[in-house]
Amino acid sequence: MTNKGRDLYEFGPFQLDPVKRVLLRDNQPIPLQLKAFETLLVLVRHSEQVVLKEDLMRAVWPNTFVEEGNLTQNIFMLRKTLGSADGEQRYIDTIPGRGYRFAVKARLVSTETEDTGANIHSHPVAEMVPGKTSRKFQRAIGACALLLLLALAVILLRPTIPPPRVTRTRQITHLGTLVHNTRLITDGPRIYFRAWEGKERVLRAVSTEGGQVFSVENPIAHFDIYDISSNESEFLETNQDDLRRLPDSQGLYASLWRVPVPSGSPRPVGKLQATDAVWAPDGRTVAYSLSSGLYRANVDGTESQLISKLPGDPIYFAWSPDGNRLRFTVADPGHAGNPIWQADFSTNAVRPLIPDSPSAALPWAGGWTSDERYFLYSAITDGTRNIWAIREKNDLLHRVNQQAMQLTNGPINFYLPLVSKDGKRVFAVGEQLRGQLVRYDPANQKFSDYSGAGSADSVAYSHDGKWIAYVEFPEGNLVRSRVDGTDRRQLTFPPMRAFTPRWSPDDTRILFQASPHLGAANKIYLIPRDGGTPSLATPPSQDRQTYPSWTADGNSVLFSSSDDSDSNSELHVLNLKTETVSVLPSTAGLEWAQISPDGRSVAAVRKGSEDLVLYDFSSHATQIIAKMGLYPRWSDDGKWLYFNSPYFDPGGSNGGVYRWDRATQTTHMLAKYPEFLLTGAYSVSYGITPDGAILLLRDTTTRDLYALDLDLP
Numbered sequence: 001m002t003n004k005g006r007d008l009y010e011f012g013p014f015q016l017d018p019v020k021r022v023l024l025r026d027n028q029p030i031p032l033q034l035k036a037f038e039t040l041l042v043l044v045r046h047s048e049q050v051v052l053k054e055d056l057m058r059a060v061w062p063n064t065f066v067e068e069g070n071l072t073q074n075i076f077m078l079r080k081t082l083g084s085a086d087g088e089q090r091y092i093d094t095i096p097g098r099g100y101r102f103a104v105k106a107r108l109v110s111t112e113t114e115d116t117g118a119n120i121h122s123h124p125v126a127e128m129v130p131g132k133t134s135r136k137f138q139r140a141i142g143a144c145a146l147l148l149l150l151a152l153a154v155i156l157l158r159p160t161i162p163p164p165r166v167t168r169t170r171q172i173t174h175l176g177t178l179v180h181n182t183r184l185i186t187d188g189p190r191i192y193f194r195a196w197e198g199k200e201r202v203l204r205a206v207s208t209e210g211g212q213v214f215s216v217e218n219p220i221a222h223f224d225i226y227d228i229s230s231n232e233s234e235f236l237e238t239n240q241d242d243l244r245r246l247p248d249s250q251g252l253y254a255s256l257w258r259v260p261v262p263s264g265s266p267r268p269v270g271k272l273q274a275t276d277a278v279w280a281p282d283g284r285t286v287a288y289s290l291s292s293g294l295y296r297a298n299v300d301g302t303e304s305q306l307i308s309k310l311p312g313d314p315i316y317f318a319w320s321p322d323g324n325r326l327r328f329t330v331a332d333p334g335h336a337g338n339p340i341w342q343a344d345f346s347t348n349a350v351r352p353l354i355p356d357s358p359s360a361a362l363p364w365a366g367g368w369t370s371d372e373r374y375f376l377y378s379a380i381t382d383g384t385r386n387i388w389a390i391r392e393k394n395d396l397l398h399r400v401n402q403q404a405m406q407l408t409n410g411p412i413n414f415y416l417p418l419v420s421k422d423g424k425r426v427f428a429v430g431e432q433l434r435g436q437l438v439r440y441d442p443a444n445q446k447f448s449d450y451s452g453a454g455s456a457d458s459v460a461y462s463h464d465g466k467w468i469a470y471v472e473f474p475e476g477n478l479v480r481s482r483v484d485g486t487d488r489r490q491l492t493f494p495p496m497r498a499f500t501p502r503w504s505p506d507d508t509r510i511l512f513q514a515s516p517h518l519g520a521a522n523k524i525y526l527i528p529r530d531g532g533t534p535s536l537a538t539p540p541s542q543d544r545q546t547y548p549s550w551t552a553d554g555n556s557v558l559f560s561s562s563d564d565s566d567s568n569s570e571l572h573v574l575n576l577k578t579e580t581v582s583v584l585p586s587t588a589g590l591e592w593a594q595i596s597p598d599g600r601s602v603a604a605v606r607k608g609s610e611d612l613v614l615y616d617f618s619s620h621a622t623q624i625i626a627k628m629g630l631y632p633r634w635s636d637d638g639k640w641l642y643f644n645s646p647y648f649d650p651g652g653s654n655g656g657v658y659r660w661d662r663a664t665q666t667t668h669m670l671a672k673y674p675e676f677l678l679t680g681a682y683s684v685s686y687g688i689t690p691d692g693a694i695l696l697l698r699d700t701t702t703r704d705l706y707a708l709d710l711d712l713p
Helices: 036-047 053-060 068-082 137-159
Strands: 002-011 016-017 023-026 028-029 050-052 092-095 099-102 107-114 166-172 188-198 200-207 214-216 223-228 234-245 252-260 267-274 276-279 283-288 293-298 307-308 313-318 325-331 340-344 349-354 362-367 374-383 384-391 412-421 423-432 435-439 446-449 455-462 467-472 478-483 495-501 510-515 524-528 544-550 556-562 570-577 580-583 590-595 602-606 614-615 622-627 630-634 638-642 656-661 666-672 694-699 701-710
Touching: 002 036, 002 622, 016 036, 016 068, 036 053, 036 068, 050 053, 053 099, 053 666, 068 092, 107 166, 137 276, 166 313, 214 223, 223 252, 223 276, 234 267, 252 283, 267 283, 276 313, 276 340, 276 478, 283 495, 362 384, 362 412, 362 701, 374 412, 374 622, 384 423, 412 570, 455 495, 455 694, 467 495, 478 495, 495 544, 524 544, 556 590, 590 614, 590 630, 602 630, 622 638, 622 656, 666 694
Parallel strands: 384 412, 544 590
Antiparallel strands: 002 016, 002 107, 016 023, 023 028, 050 099, 092 099, 166 701, 188 200, 200 214, 223 234, 234 252, 252 267, 276 283, 283 293, 293 307, 313 325, 325 340, 325 362, 340 349, 362 374, 374 384, 412 423, 423 701, 435 446, 435 694, 455 467, 467 478, 495 510, 510 524, 544 556, 556 570, 570 580, 590 602, 602 614, 614 622, 630 638, 638 656, 656 666
């Protein structure tokens, strides 16, 4: 006889059996890994619907953090498995910036199975002969059962530990010039930090209770400081004047040094170079990063060993007090963002631990309390960097919530939290971002505030000189207004963050790059001058797109394109009429490009070296215009090319904004960078008024040291 069977999903020649977890093609099983099968099952159950990446990962890997690359690998395997059927039929579509969609309708069908009437064989079972049980034994059994019930009740009814919280916030310096991502270091009674003095970064110290700020002499002129030894006798620093290139690498890396406290002669840590570094709690070894490698070595630089190669550069180290765990942020240029990873030396496991998520983006490792009950870090929530805490130790008498808890909620940005020795306070640099647009007057060689726009970045004038478009700093909103600031209109809104607006030749549209939300890849967008919904200028794609420019006829757009890892850059041309994109020949490694008004040349930056080059459309050849040039922009008549030197590179703040004369092939500095600090969303850019004056964004941000009293139950 037949019984009602199970339900299967059918699509094309395939059948998907959710019960047996098998994929069939023409009734023949197809080998498929379990997680790939589960990915396919979720997509099929929502066929012809978009499934967000986050939802898909939660369904396939519940209660587990994995990198997005695992999902990408599953999709690749499924496409390879399904793609060989039905000719060109494509079953899984990528929805850029959102997720995936099963592109065909899956049918739910039922099968019938035959009842085989299988016999169930019985075997004799020995019967237990009841005997006499003593009252004492019965009482003992009852007492044990009662104790078990009481223990179970205690476990189930035990109270939950209340969440950690900040009970008081105090500002303990009033300089306003601290380096926002300075590594805070404490020897117990003092906090050491870096601050700006003019355009130089200097070392300062203050009591943990506040008061006078003291200068700390450092024998290395240009340094980055990372840690202090467990006996508080030596700093761990890099010498930024001693930069060396690694074999097969375009980057420059500084030498690592041990600097005595409070004074003495510095000693190199062997011949080591590092991006970041930290002392081990035992004081005998250091961990350091070099490019994407994580290493451990003796304090004299000997016996350096590679711990792990990572998907990006490891930075912001935090070593657990027991020395077993090292946590750090990985600047992953791929899909995973910047998660916090952990190297566990007791198990030799290296894995991502705290994800980079929309609700807590770009996490930076902070450190543990001395008893290791809590781990603190910072992450961005609703546009503000806040401090978070995770309870890591269990409590027998209390329930423990081991989810990350947000301790602060703006409006101040807090960076790299440092827990005090007693675990009762956390110290962090607090920042309130702001800027002021300034104009350079070459006659008196001075800067003055520019009316019409306040904290405006990436300023662009319309061709008729009547309008300006700019990006509000730090919010990232695109705004357009009259030159005098009237008729102001905000064109984009959070969570989108815009940059580099460019006016169309007829001044009716604005082209710009933008990230639709924090962590998403930049794309090129178009919007009417008078507002509307921003539209993607290019067809859907997986690349990162930056720094657009118009051709003179307004029919095409040039932009820089790179892959998900922000490498393999090249220049693309978009035809707006046909909506087709083509690669500009021989432009591999070029980025930040702008096409000349006559359409014969492109000014671009060579990735890695940051050389500014001129690309010829007809010959596809390039010539170097300047070493270390950024943000090229042509004058409307094409006679001049403007650019600036990298502000935050070593010695870069001594540069300025330049103009290259196309006719004479000569370069002149138009405005030297001022003594006050500059800022911007993407390093320091500049604007040019219709009369040729240079605009820069002065940094009026306040950054100071704060102490936050904690209640960490």
